[in-house]
Amino acid sequence: MAVSLTKGRADVSIVLCGQAGQGIQTVDSLLSGICKRTGYNVFSTQEFMSRIRGGANSTQIRVSSKPVSAFVRRIDLLIPMSKNAIEHVENRLSDDTLIVGDKVTLGDSVDQNKHNFIEIPFTEIAEEAGGKIYANTAAVGALAALLKIELSDVNEFLAGFFKSKSSEIIDNNKKAAAAAYEKSKALLDSGDIELELKKDQSLKEQLLLGGAEAVSIGAIAGGCNFASSYPMSPSTAVLTFLAQKAEQFGLIVEQAEDEIAAMNMSIGAWYAGARAMVTTSGGGFALMTEGLSLAAMIESPMVIHIGQRPGPATGLPTRTEQADLNLALYAGHGEFPRVIYAPGNPQDAMSLTHKAFNIADKYQVPVFVLTDQFLLDSRYTIPEFDLSEVKNEKHLVKTDKDYLRYALTEDGVSPRGIPGYGEGLVDVDSDEHDAAGHITESMEVRNRMMQKRLIKKTELIRNETIAPELVGSDDYKTLVICWGSTYHAAKEAMELLGRDDVALLYFKQLWPLPEQAADYLKKAEQTIIIEGNATSQFAQLIKLETGISIEHRINKYDGLSFFVEEIYEAVNNLI
């Protein structure tokens, strides 16, 4: 009986599962890279434990004829790489799932009666090629054959990927790949396995990259030249990226002793003319909230990247959630304006992080880029970034002798000078201050500064919001709302539903809430919101701002992002 891996669908969902430290990420990188080069769309996402070795982690790689960028429950092809692998994903297996693996590794964890299992002896192949460590490459070879990729392409990619290694190692990798390739090609040729995917040569021009890279590139594009942070999953990748590029791009990057130092450093850096950011997660940001209030008080621009993960406290350190919106929205003592972006894919991550620097600088307010582990650690094939819009709008003025840092202006924004650029003195104070930046206890001045800093500037940033994107027909009866990284899963669920009367509204700016929100919501007969948290924080915000209470709330907070199927099922049940 032939097994079809695609079954008329445009994509195959491959899941690699094994222990931390086994090299699943390498398999992912290799396979994703080869597939993209071959002309497939690729999306890969990982779920992993908070440990360095052992346990059970998995990576889903969707290889597709059409663009795909979402996490699905469905597993078409499972490559279990450790004994505990099958158990780890057991509840996502179906009768259609094909398991390809190695009995030496799997032992009795695989059950021929229950599982749809085909053996390829990865370990043996690897040992023949030069050692156990080549088992990963063998898996790549096997998968490449099933995906109808030419062996020569595999070889070429391997040579590039391992170019820093010895030629012996490269050869061994090729040997392992080739041997496994032959075995699985035989399966395909025998007709036991079927797979239908279309290749598109233009995809070669696309990029294959993850959310963390997109945020980092956006930062560099936005003129970021200073980053101070303290490592914290899942945000560390951005710090690492910038550190790696520090020399090339002339960035000052410093690992601080704690998040408090990181925040106060970045604020100090802005004061001296840098464009600075911090990258952290909810728990680290909690320590920065006093600093946030400082930034607001001295009207310093500030860019804060929060990669969300499940809390409270340490929570599930390597997993995903969307539960820190309220934190970003209300953090800090006292009252002040702020801006919150929440990109749903790498394109938006790049462009919003870039924009964050310009908006922060223009209005002298803190701007948040709110992502999460899912977005940061997933990799997507995407069209080339559009750099034509990248403008590094600087809003610094050269000071003259009479310069006043907090001069009262019509719109509330005081021209921002920095020390050492011009003849003036630049004085900023965390106490209430007058136009010169000197401490005051005058109630009149206090009132004026509150008007300027809080009320006028709130007005300004309300006028420069990014509209939510409507996906689907304008003529909807049901409106599904999502924000940030749930975007692609929600969108694919809508496609599965395939209904004209259901549309999706994707918010990438959460605060100030774009004014279009109310109109979109009012038009709907039924509203449904999808949030990766327990208390529907964005629905609450919408209620507060528009008075509209979203009827149905779909929540998930177990540490995983939404599966496409979950959203599909939940919405389908409601409409």
Added chain:
Amino acid sequence: MAVSLTKGRADVSIVLCGQAGQGIQTVDSLLSGICKRTGYNVFSTQEFMSRIRGGANSTQIRVSSKPVSAFVRRIDLLIPMSKNAIEHVENRLSDDTLIVGDKVTLGDSVDQNKHNFIEIPFTEIAEEAGGKIYANTAAVGALAALLKIELSDVNEFLAGFFKSKSSEIIDNNKKAAAAAYEKSKALLDSGDIELELKKDQSLKEQLLLGGAEAVSIGAIAGGCNFASSYPMSPSTAVLTFLAQKAEQFGLIVEQAEDEIAAMNMSIGAWYAGARAMVTTSGGGFALMTEGLSLAAMIESPMVIHIGQRPGPATGLPTRTEQADLNLALYAGHGEFPRVIYAPGNPQDAMSLTHKAFNIADKYQVPVFVLTDQFLLDSRYTIPEFDLSEVKNEKHLVKTDKDYLRYALTEDGVSPRGIPGYGEGLVDVDSDEHDAAGHITESMEVRNRMMQKRLIKKTELIRNETIAPELVGSDDYKTLVICWGSTYHAAKEAMELLGRDDVALLYFKQLWPLPEQAADYLKKAEQTIIIEGNATSQFAQLIKLETGISIEHRINKYDGLSFFVEEIYEAVNNLI
């Protein structure tokens, strides 16, 4: 022409104004104490600068035949004690304001044409009595005479107050008081000044104390036996109070190196069986928000006193505001339940702080007592505290061998054990954990723990809220809403209005919002909210919870609490 200080009103508003370090607080203590002993109601409140010497500070003392507990703009009698004093309160003076002072001190700051000035030569009197430092006591003597207090009572009080000093000092004080007493008595006798106040001997049984003392006493009554904090205005008084009583009441009180240590110490103390609290202000609490999330995750009870002051950042360190409600409400990463009380006077400060410990312990959640500088630093005559309701409900269990800290129970509350009490082991973890407290990454367990910790317990605390208090007729058309320390000013404004169709609703629990809120609001034709902040944070919360948008918002954020007159005028303009 005779000046009446009371003009038919039941009270006289006396304002003392001078520099920091001049001893205004001593005059306040003496005068308030003597007045209360004499049978007057007393309320005194201070506004002062963030400095130790110099500047201009003022204290208002209202002496009254009826209970009064609010700040009024009106000054009936001003005692300026420094050259900059009159200017400091200039905009609160009226033609009716009598200024009593000393030309040596005031120089040309007093203007006979403009001001209603009577001289009493405090400095001269003081010098005759033994030295300049007795000028304060002279002022007390003069005021006592005007208030028709017997000189013998003054002497008696002075003797008690200065009992730790030498008899010479006591005598000098008495001399200064007597000399000034005679002078001002002469004024009264001559009919130049009139004052009508009734004495009530039963007032002697009342207490005269401030918000900070009330919070502290409430804490001790609630079984608080551990306090770790870092000094920060205006909350330090609570730390000081507890430190002073540590030996007597067997409390462990420690000044931590920073707020982070303070918070983590208090949480550690609860873990080991103490009843602990931190006392801080918004900026200090900002540093505790990571710890708040920890308390929530390990389901530790926690009591947090926040004395609000104006922000952002350092803001106006010694002044008042009600702008940290959102902070208390949303602080901390991840999602978890909490309780927020906001007492409006010492009685409620005492009883709610007491209750905070029981509720925190019962539900194993963080409980906030949200006060502000105005409440903490004002002193009130109040009836004896009702200690009959003071119960120290302990919710600790003795563990047995199989004890599980996070056992799943029907209502979500797991019996709380502590190490060293029983045979079991008590394991708590900031990571997601199973019933035993061990780290888990099981999604099933995560879901169950979120259900228990967040969803079920939120339900429980929603069922145990304190109803808001309605002041005025049930039959209102206009409902005025206030919370926390604006209570008395709003209440007195309502009395001034004297209308049957306007009532006041005072909230002392803000979160979970008491369910009665919606009914009260729905009944009103018009709603008005009074908040000492710029963004009407409580109105927003009401909107979120009840869907009702309060029509009129009266805000103040200049660092002072509301004057009775301000509320009166604002409400009067609206109805």
Added chain:
Amino acid sequence: MDIKELELGDIDIAWCPGCGNFGILKILKQTLSEIEMPLSELVMVSGIGQAAKIPQYLRCNYFNGLHGRALSAATAIKFANRSLTVIAESGDGDMYGEGGNHFIHTIRRNPDITNIVHNNMVYGLTKGQASPTSKLQFKTPVQVGGVVLDPFNPLAVAIALNATFVARAFSGHIEQTKEIFKQAIRHKGYALVDVFQPCVTFNKLNTYKWFKDNTYYLEDDYDPTDRQAAFKRACEEGKYPLGVFYTDDSRRPWEDMADGYKHDDRPLYQREPDMTQLKQLIASYRD
């Protein structure tokens, strides 16, 4: 006490095979067993990191709190109940990086707790960034050109802070380290044991071999009560001494001087507010 009482059975330990943490766990269990520590009186306190997972792997009461904050919680636990034995144990990043301020002030406070620091000179759990103790030029994904911050010397700083017990050990030396642990736990006051611990995954510089080659023990006749000498030995580089560098028995722990224990010996959980005194206190506001 039989060491079995400390075992949790067949558990999944999240450390990498070969990690120095295993050695420390083993030594800790042996220490507790040999000193006959009653389990219900022991509290382990840790922060977040690989080292900080240690309380998960033995039977004990534990408080596994926030990254960097173990000492604050540990101090308070001791203050709240003096009959508990409290061990605060975490990584070098936890204790000296995020927790640096508590390190300073806990030493000043001198609570009777034991502080064991797994010093692997790297941030393990977050995948290999420099820690405060990382050696100069150590390369990491963030310290791309190598570490340039002067390595934190916990012993020298602790001695400068007048810590009352300061020691260094190595996870590879079972017997010697056990002896140091015992002394530290017995010491009345704050006791620091900085334990060299190889991280086989992220620290390829400071390996088992490196630690073996670059350490030696303080001489038998070394006098740990001489603060100046202790400081000098703590500053040694190249070859790092192991052993007890400094002890001072003259300072009393904070909790033994606390006002709250002057008239009452009981742990806080046994106390009730004294209503008579409270009434008197309230009544004093009548005057």
Added chain:
Amino acid sequence: MDIKELELGDIDIAWCPGCGNFGILKILKQTLSEIEMPLSELVMVSGIGQAAKIPQYLRCNYFNGLHGRALSAATAIKFANRSLTVIAESGDGDMYGEGGNHFIHTIRRNPDITNIVHNNMVYGLTKGQASPTSKLQFKTPVQVGGVVLDPFNPLAVAIALNATFVARAFSGHIEQTKEIFKQAIRHKGYALVDVFQPCVTFNKLNTYKWFKDNTYYLEDDYDPTDRQAAFKRACEEGKYPLGVFYTDDSRRPWEDMADGYKHDDRPLYQREPDMTQLKQLIASYRD
């Protein structure tokens, strides 16, 4: 530079009459004037407290940030623009209490900034609680029975941390302190000057007289490059030495080793992202 250029005219200074802060302000102004510091290149950074108000009282650029966080901001300001002269100045509570962790790690980082600490051994602005440097038994409204925490010795700790310039001065000694300030500012790297400063309002123990009676200067032939000796002198009690305890010219400041300054000397505010390189970087994700 004429000292008048630093004066703000007739301003209201919020310090108590007689406070030691006035002396430090005067010395600072004289120092800046004598070293001909160009005003637009000077940035004063402070936290919150009485001492931290100092930048308000002279003409200068300033960043008056949060309590305890001056060193973090100061470091970053220097990193962002190396041509600025950065002085971080605050109180003992600010720098050693709330800011203790930054004190440690700033010293490790060794930025070229000057750190002046007004050490009045008390929290002035919050009305007289103990600070980390308060002496044992000093009584306050919170330390009711007197301080029991071992006083923080900033010099000993700085030396233990390998600080590159460590000095102590007294606000009552204009000339000597001025010389120390000058050396500190000229020093390339982090320079600590702990300044004894009487708080006439809240510290009745450590008065002008006390400081005068209990201090003396390090000998003329004292060698400040000997770390062990410096530590020993820093540990002296009873009579406290004043002067420069320790200097080390071998360590380079962080900012001179930073990757971001390897190929570009300009301050950050003059930089634009290199779009050509950025495009290449993006293109690299095509493979």
